[in-house]
Amino acid sequence: MAIRTLIVDDEPHALEIIKKYAVNVPEIEIVDTCNNALKALQFVQHTKIDLVFLDIKMPGLTGTDLIRGLKTPPMIIFTTAYQEYAIDGFELNAIDYLLKPVPLERFLRAIDKVMQFINGDKNRRHLKEPEGLATAAPTHFLYLRIERQLVKVDTRDILWIESVKDYIKVVTTDKTFQTKQKISIAEKLLPIGEFMRIHRSFIIPVNKTDAYHPNYMIIAGNKIPIGRNYKLACSHKFNPGTDLL
Known part of the structure; x- marks a missing residue:
């Protein structure tokens, strides 16, 4: 639209x-x-x-x-x-x-x-809602500047975001994007509650974690490290009611 x-x-x-x-x-x-x-x-x-x-x-x-x-x-x-x-x-x-x-x-x-x-919004008369999406959750996109263009990435496809010096890598289910941006800025652009910073260099989608360990997360077969300063928050989120191992 x-x-x-x-x-x-x-x-x-x-x-x-x-x-x-x-x-x-x-x-x-x-x-x-x-x-x-x-x-x-x-x-x-x-x-x-x-x-x-x-x-x-x-x-x-x-x-x-x-x-x-x-x-x-x-x-x-x-x-x-x-x-x-x-x-x-x-x-x-x-x-x-x-x-x-x-x-x-x-x-x-x-x-x-x-x-x-x-x-x-279901009440704005000048906007026509696509058929079959009346009860669908709002789609959220992350826009990345790549080669002088803004590339739209559906946040539902993101597996993790990794900081590499002055760049970030946005790893999705079928492609990896790299753009010059601070990971802290990308974090602010993500939907609240759906993503979590687990390391100074890594952000993950909460609903795509396959396994949790006090030192790392498993997402799509990949180990994503948990930073020392993020372990307590991760424990509360993914292993509530237990002490850190």
Whole structure:
């Protein structure tokens, strides 16, 4: 499903950054860009739009005024250099709030929130839910920058994530991806409760562990080491009620 997207910002550089990020996400279809809120208001009133990246502080009509002027607003991700506007943004039920300059990893987290919202919301009339998925759990993706492109990895396919110097290896059921990224950033982008850091260099999916030992986990026949500082948490998680061996 293409997410029809409008980008609104009176700063050309800020607009181009969001556009540069967005064109690499397969689900996003950039319908248009606007440099002021009044033009954007007229555009949204006459064109089907699912998502708007919207600057708040613009000359004339502000981003928040634009949203208040719409009877049925689309999904909104506010972008602004002013943190004090965050409360206004969330009071208008924004999906997310991005502070400029917007880092790529923060942009991707916002996109993930959009995907979760689409998959979990049953009441938005402008979004058509795929047949047969009414009771399915929301799909979560990890986006990796590889060779100047963003590659989408279904987190359900991940076996483990390994840190190697300045890179991470994302090992899936059928492929291994490598990208320059800190493992701590990847950890923040994963669905809460489904993955666990068991070593300074390893993250594993909780539901794919085949066996637990105080010193390692077995996943798909592979031993994944448990770091000394993570042993107690792993014991509580995978072997509750017993002491460490």
